[in-house]
Amino acid sequence: MVRNNAEDGFLLNGASSPLIPASAFQSILGNNEWKAARLGPFTTGDIPTGITTKISNTKDLFHLGIINGNSTSGVRFGYFSDFKEVKADAHLVLPDLESQNAFQVRGCRGNTFQLYAREGANTYQWIPEKYLDNPFSRTPVLFPPIQDTINKYAYQVVVTGSCNIKDTSELLTIQVFDPPTALFNIDKNAGCSPLTVNITDSSLNAYERKWNINNDTIFKKYSLYNFSHTFYNNTDTVQEYFIMLVVDNASRTCRDTLIRTITVYPAIKAGFTPNSNITGCHPVNIQFINTSRDSTGDEPLYKWNFGDGATSNLKNPFHSFSNYAIDDTVFNVSLVAISQYFCSDTQKINVTVHPYIKADFTMPDPQGCSPHRVNIANISTGADDNKWYFGDGNTSTLPQPGNHVYYVNASSPPLISEIKLVVRNNEGCSDSISKPITIYPYIKAGFSVNNYTSSCQPVKVKFIDTSTVSATSLYWDFGDGASDTSHTIEHTFENFSTSSPAIYNVRLIATSQYFCADTTPYYTISVYPKIHAGFTADTSVFCSPFIVNFDRSTTFGANSFNWNFDDGEQSNSSNILINHKFNNNTSNTLIRNVKLKVTNTAYGCSDSIVRPLTVYPKPDASFTAVHNGNCQPLETQFNYNNADNVATSFIWTLGNGNTSSDKNPQTIYYNSSNKDTIFNIKVISISEDFCTDTATGSILVHPYVKANFSMPVAEGCQPFNISFTNLSEQANDY
Incomplete structure (x- = not known):
């Protein structure tokens, strides 16, 4: 017996056999899965004895029955294979109800799902394998991706039992919904009673919202909802309250909850009373009595602000209020009571202080020299009436008397007096003040100038003091930063500008024994622009002949230039850079004093400078060469110029590898070649100042010549014939 569609899969000892034809299998009545066939009888030729015969099916499970016998002889032997059914069965366990099995469940994205297959199979394979932790496990776990867009997952398990029996389970379906997220913000999570908290709903994917405010206020909402709630704490201890939000998604499959805690501290009440009138004249003195209450029973902290910049932390402070303004001043007094939980309350009152009256005035110069103008400024406070007494017999009732002038002539002693001011207000209050004033005698400064005209700098000018006899000290200001205190003074003025005249304003300040002073008008001194001759040379010591470069960039203030090179030559070039060639054809060192004279033709001013140069x-x-002929070896004597009295040392290069420091050296020239050779000679002569000169020449030396011959024998009987062989070298004439 074999399953449908496996009839042609039989093998006999590993090969197809006509003993088990597929056509022999017929359907079984009442069973659509299996087919059966009755085969045989077989002879020992078909199935031999004494060896193992193997029947197998390559496609599916089959059952075999063997009978040895027939209807007349009976059954001498029978075999029937065991029949064990393999059945695939799978189910799901809900993530929140593990005991509940199902073929279709719903859950939230982000949860896991446990899959189960019936026990008893040899192998398990879940299809598809995607998102399963182990698709070959009997109990794999499904992990749907959080970011996946698939809402439904379906799985089957294929199980295999003995003899490769297989079966496939029904389809398991898991439907996944996006979960909601309970979110809300509060603007504060702790504070003092009464505490109002603003609640902002920001839940995600929520369909229904259930709010629970400390089990006192419970309500539902189906959309984003923002609201406020006030928490009260009338106890003496800290109270904790909660806000809970429970949200469900639209399928009511998923739920999320968020709870936030609110801490509310006990309330405090500030209070105080003054022990005196809070309105009065400057100064107003008040003792404050503290009536604050703290429900915890502890002593609060106190912060008093008296509205005038002063503060206090005392429980019952005393304070004095002043008013130095011209109008009433209202001081905003406040008390802040602070509990141990930093809860606070504030009480305020206003204290009004009338302005005080004060006589006062200013005069910048209480001492001065005649004529002395005193600028008096009334700075009294709270005055309605004013009366001035100037000390020289004059009075005034003006609020601001302005300037008052005092006169004392040069021959009079100082005037010593006082200015007095008396002030009154409409409330009958008054005040007065007196300030001393001293006026010193008159003084006049003056001077004369002798023989002054504008000229080139420096300019010397003589000044003579002509001030009044009351002057006891003098101060000359020459306008150039210099000063003097003499009665008669000669001063030198300079102009450091190179383009325009310098103007100096001279004045004299004369001072009396009372330190009264007078200043003359300015007297103007004019000094023509400064001119300066300057130049540099790139060298000051050199050997003749030599070109020296001059740079007159340090010259300024000039527009005309004359160079004298002290060798009979001059130049009027205006170039900043010039050069000149210096020669010394003597045997001695020469000093050339180079002079540059510069002129400002607009003002006729000039300057010059001389710099010495050593030449x-x-x-x-x-030199001359003395030798006999030109054949080698050639002995040669070199004679240096006897007319040169400057050279003191010599460096000879003789051209044959030899050198010499003699004035008149000797040497021998050899030529072993086969042609004329020229030897180049050079002498460098050096003076004691390290000046040098060079001379060159050459020596011609003819090739080397050697006479030589050979003969076989040197003696014999006559007639004696001899053959000679010429062995001479470098010869061309014999």
Whole structure:
């Protein structure tokens, strides 16, 4: 017996056999899964004895029955294979109800789902394998991705039993819904009673919202809802309240809850009373009596602010209020009572203080020299009437008397007096003040100038004091930063500008024994622009001949230039950079005093500068060669120029590898080649000032010549014939 569609899968000892034809299998009445066939009888030729015969099916499970016998002889032997059914069965366990099995469940995205298959199979394979922790486990766990957009997942399990029996379970379906998120914000989570908290709903994917405010206020909402709630604490201890939000999604499959705690501290009440009138004249003195209450029974902290910049932490402070303004001043007095939980309450009252009256005035110069103008400014406070007494017999009732002038001539002694002010207000209050004043005698400054005209700098000018006899000290201001205190003074003025005249304003300040002073008008001194001759040379010591470069960039203030090079040559070039060639054809060192004279033709001012230059004489290098012929070896004597009295040392390069420091050296030239050779000679002559000159020449030396011959024998009997062989070298004439 075999399952449908496996009839042609039989093998006999591993090969297809006509003994088990597929056509022999017929359907079984009442069973649509299996087919059966009756085969045989078989002979020992079909199935031999003494060896193992194996029947197998490559496609599916089958059952086999073997009978040895027939209807007449009976059954001598029978075999029937065991029949064990393999059945695939799978179910789900809900994530929140593990005991509940189902073929279809609903859950929230982010949850896991436990899948179960019936026990008893050999292998399990869940299809599809995606999102399962182990698709070959009997009890895999499904992990739907949180970011997945799939809302429904379906799985089946294929189980395999003995003899490779397989079965497939029904389809398990898991429907996943996006979960809601309970979210809300509060603007404060702790505070003092009464505490109003603003609640802002920001829940996500929520359909229904259930609010619970400390089990006192419970309500539902189906949309975002923002509201406020006030919490009260009338006890003497800290109270904790909660706000709970429970949200469900639209399928009511998923739920989320958020609870926030609110801490409310006990309330405090501030209070106080003054022990005197809170309105009065400057100063107003008040003792404050504290009546604050703290429900905890502890002593609060106190912060008093008296409205005038002063504060206090005392329980019952005393304070004095002053008013230095011209109008009534209202002081806002406040008390802040603070509990141990930093809860606070404030009480306020206003204290009114009338302005006080005060006589006062200013005069910047209580001492001065005649004529002395005193600028008097009334700075009294709260005055309605004013009366002035100036001390020189004059009076005034003006609020601001302005300037008052005092006169004392040069021959009179100082005037010593006082200015008095008396002030009154409409309330009958009065005040007065007196200030001393001293007026010193008159003084006049003056001077004269002798023989002054504008000219080139520096300019010397003589000044003579002509001030009044009351002057006891003098101060000359020459306008150039210099000063003096003499009665007669000669001063030198300079102009450091290179383009325009300098103007100096001279004045004299004369001072009396009372330190009264007078200043003359300015007297103007004019000094023509400064001119300066300056130049540099790139060298000051050199050997003749030499070109020296001059730079007159340090010259300023000039527009005309004259160069004298002290060698008979001059130049009027206006170039900043010029050069000149200096020669010394003597045997001695020369000093050339180079002079630059510069002129400002607009004002006729000039300046000059001289710089010495040292010009060393130059050696005159030359020589003659004395030798006999030009054949090698050639002995040669070199004679240096006897007319050169400057050179003191010599460096000879003789051209044959030899050198010499003699004035007149000797040497021998060899030429072993086969052609004329020229030897180049050079002498460098050096003076004691390290000036040099060079002379060059050459020596011609003919090739090397050697006479030589050979003969076989040197003696014999006559007639004696001899053959000679010429062995001469470098010869061309014999």
